[in-house]
Amino acid sequence: MEDYIIKLIFSATISWATTFIIIRKLFSHRSFDFCNRIVSTIHAIFGVCLASLSVQDWRCPVCPLASKSSPWQMKTLAVTVAYMIYDLICCHIGKRVNLDNSVHHLVSIVGIGAGLAHQKCGSEMVAALWITEISSPILHMRELLKEIGYHDTDLNLAVDVLFAFIFSFARMIGGPYLTYVTLTADNPMLIKMMAMGLQLVSIFWFCKIARMVRYKLTKRMTSRKIS
Numbered sequence: 001m002e003d004y005i006i007k008l009i010f011s012a013t014i015s016w017a018t019t020f021i022i023i024r025k026l027f028s029h030r031s032f033d034f035c036n037r038i039v040s041t042i043h044a045i046f047g048v049c050l051a052s053l054s055v056q057d058w059r060c061p062v063c064p065l066a067s068k069s070s071p072w073q074m075k076t077l078a079v080t081v082a083y084m085i086y087d088l089i090c091c092h093i094g095k096r097v098n099l100d101n102s103v104h105h106l107v108s109i110v111g112i113g114a115g116l117a118h119q120k121c122g123s124e125m126v127a128a129l130w131i132t133e134i135s136s137p138i139l140h141m142r143e144l145l146k147e148i149g150y151h152d153t154d155l156n157l158a159v160d161v162l163f164a165f166i167f168s169f170a171r172m173i174g175g176p177y178l179t180y181v182t183l184t185a186d187n188p189m190l191i192k193m194m195a196m197g198l199q200l201v202s203i204f205w206f207c208k209i210a211r212m213v214r215y216k217l218t219k220r221m222t223s224r225k226i227s
Contacts, residue, residue: 005078005116012082016043020090032094034147036087037140043083044136050076051130054122062127062178066185069115069122077125081112104201108132111194121191124182128198131170131178138163157216164213171202 016039024035054072055061069077088105115121142159150156175198182195 002074002119005074008075008078009082009085012079013085016083016086017090020086031147034144036090036094037143039090040087041137041140041144043080043087044133044140047076047080047083047129047133050079051126051133054126056123061130062123062181064123065181066121066187067123069119069125073122073126074116074119076129077112077116077122080129081109081116084109084112104198107194107197107201111191111198114188114190114194118188118191121182121187124178124185124187124191124195127174127178128195131174132198132202134170135163135167138166157220160213160216164209167209168206171199172206175199175202 019042020035020039023038024032027035027038050072054070054076056070057063084105088102088109091101091105112125115125138159142156142163145151145153145156145159179195179199183192
């Protein structure tokens with residue numbers, strides 16, 4: 001791995017932690033999780049923008065396959081792996097730890113780290129970043145709305161449905177295609193394992209989200225019939 005990438009990961013991790021501290025001071029009346037989700041939202045928007053800017057050919061966003069990563073792709077992925085390191089630590093400090101979340105972070109850190117070490121698969125990993133983060137701002141908006149008093153409202157339900165739609169489109173249409181091209185290209189085995197692991201995690205979360213949306217829609221229709 002290039003020295004400048006290691007330095008960028010270190011400095012970006014410190015930057016994400018510093019951003020959290022500043023937000024924590026600005027929103028001292030809000031919970032630890034609320035402040036961390038604001039940082040996560042910033043990263044999601046920033047990550048999608050960087051990923052979009054690093055696409056080499058929009059006629060084929062995942063091309064060239066199994067190729068040497070461009071400097072812009074390397075920097076984009078370094079900023080993201082730094083965020084993953086920060087967020088994994090932050091989740092433990094905030095006692096917001098669960099198995100699926102930890103697995104997601106570890107798979108991402110190891111997979112992106114492998115891509116940075118090999119300096120390869122930049123197109124595939126940047127596409128994976130775009131697919132995984134495009135629904136994240138809406139995901140965090142759901143929880144932020146709950147904390148500021150919009151739990152069980154029409155607005156919260158609309159955000160839930162929007163999140164489910166974007167997540168399903170990205171993870172269950174774009175995700176399988178990206179997994180297929182990554183597995184069939186001449187990529188390192190660890191990168192292929194990362195692609196498969198992320199897709200399996202996406203399927204797991206898709207099932208949970210589908211059940212959540214069905215439950216909320218059923219609950220809302222039942223409450224309206226009673227009223």
